[in-house]
Amino acid sequence: MRLGEKLRNISFWLIDFCTGRDIRKHYKDIEDIIERPHNKKSISKQEHYLRQLLVHASGTTSFYKSYESSDFHNFPIINKEIVKNSYQEFLSGTYKHKKHFSVSTSGSTGTSFTMLQDYNKRKRNTADIIYFSELAGYQLGHKLFYLRFWDMFKKKNKLASFLQNIIPINVFDLSDNTIKNLIEILKNDTSNKAMLGYASSFDKICNYLDSIKAEPINCNLRSVIGMSERLDPSTKLSMKKYFGVDMISRYSNAENGMIAQQPIGEEYFEINWASYYVEILDFTSNNRVGYGELGRIVITDLFNYHTPMIRYDTGDLGIMDEIKENGKTRYVFSRVEGRKMDSIRSTSGEILSTSILLVINKYKEIRQRQIIQKTKNEYLFKLKIENHTFGEEKEFIEEFRGYFGHDAIIKLEYVDEIPLLASGKQRAIVNEVKL
CATH class of the missing domain: 3.30.300.30 (ANL, C-terminal domain)
Known part of the structure; x- marks a missing residue:
């Protein structure tokens, strides 16, 4: 890392240290659970997080008060519409008057709504993103070219923008001329760089480079992550051809956070079991489907105590499979599809x-x-x-x-x-x- 990148990295963790080391603690916890999934301590932590969430939800929210906290499978399947129509009932009585952080879904593929999260959940999500981004080749301090529709999102404060070193790229203006200018910036900037954005944005970049018959571009691009849309394998190949980087896909949503991500060079998705409990359920019932079968992705967010979301139907489809490694089994998404309506x-x-x-x-x-x-x-x-x-x-x-x-x-x-x-x-x- 270069000096400016190191300073940003050190500054971020120094601020965290001075405010209680919460993000660092979450980061180490995520690392322990993801990298040692069969360790008794990891399993015990996951069980503890789920048990504590159920007790909290049953004891502090109107919606869950009639459900026995010891019986997870008796909790109802909820979705965005149910949460939106009964929003006040989902708010925890012990958190509703505390400081909170709001996140909003776009509604681009369904119902939009605003979700409230407590600050511990926000810190957990920050740690999730840092950990999984590092797996993709990104380090805090790298210059991040972030492709999204920025008009829909709150602007970051100056300190956050400095520490995260974000260069916003508005996808609504991703014309050939904009892409041409972006490529020139990437070429002329000698710092370590990363790109994060909607998968279709990278389709456009690759199509443009194809159209001008571009040569490979050496620009210190260390990481590329596609999100929010299905990533076409041909786009991965094109990004490797033009930028020499292994692009991966991330599965996340606005209301919960970082759910799963592809390891470099793989097509399956590593599930974030450290922060979510994940089920794949049948289309017409709430029964679990077998491994290798397509079903509804239903998640329990283990860390949002302000608005507990237990057995939340994301609206997405997926397949969970078993992977055998050194005689032990891991559970991953072999496929993540678009929403049911897509x-x-x-x-x-x-x-x-x-x-x-x-x-x-x-x-x-x-x-x-x-x-x-x-x-x-x-x-x-x-x-x-x-x-x-x-x-x-x-x-x-x-x-x-x-x-x-x-x-x-x-x-x-x-x-x-x-x-x-x-x-x-x-x-x-x-x-x-x-x-």
Whole structure:
């Protein structure tokens, strides 16, 4: 690390030291549990965190007061709509008048709402992010190019901006000219750098570099993390080609925080068992599905005592699998899909993997794409085509009819641009059928 980076790193931890070392304690706790999952102490900690949360929720909130804290599986499955409609009932009586921190979801793929967190939860989330970011190659002090829709988020104070060394990039202005300027900044800046942002933003950067037939760029880029949207494996390959860095995907949400992240060079997601208890449940019941089966991702946030969220249906889909290492078993996400409303179904009702998007990549004329399921058997593809001509239209339709069903009605609409959502994200899949 360079001198300025070291100073930022030391300053961050010095401030934490002077205010009680809370973030450092959380960091060490997360490290112990994630890196030693079979250690008796780690298992005991996880059980303790869950037990204490249930006791707290049952004893201090109106919503959970009728549930026996010793019976986790008797607690109801909740979702964003339930929390929003009964918000006051979820607030802890012992925390509701204490200082708190608010986070808001964008509502870009569902219902928006504001979640209140106590400051210990905020510190835990900070420690989560630091720990998992380090696994991806980032160190506190590195210059962080952060690609998001900044108009939706509160500006950081000057001290936080200095310590975190953040360069904000607004994805609503990610034109070819903006990307060109960004590349020049990356080239001319000799510091260690990292990039974090919506996965679709990196699609745009790679498409631009493809279009100008760019050479590999040597710019000390140490870490790249895609979030909030499905990361296309082809984008990972392109980022490696152009920047020489192993890009990874992070699974998180605004209301809870850092849930899972891919290790470098892997496609599975390491689950943050240190801060969450995770279940995969059936689509039509609240029974758990088997390992290797697709289901609803349901999490229990172990550290938000201001607004306890127990067995919270995130709205996302995933598969949990077992990984054997040195005779011991770890549980990871082998797949994390988009939200239920962003899942395409075949005409027979089967949920199709979002990896179906990869099929589109072989059609080189297509620069951007969006699939919209209009009815049970009607599908619309919005396509941005290079040079405005698509010579393989018939072949394209027939291929996707093979995936959707022989009775699928497929239409193509050619557009100049796939519009971004109000959040700055880009939905590659939209399902307009009422589930």
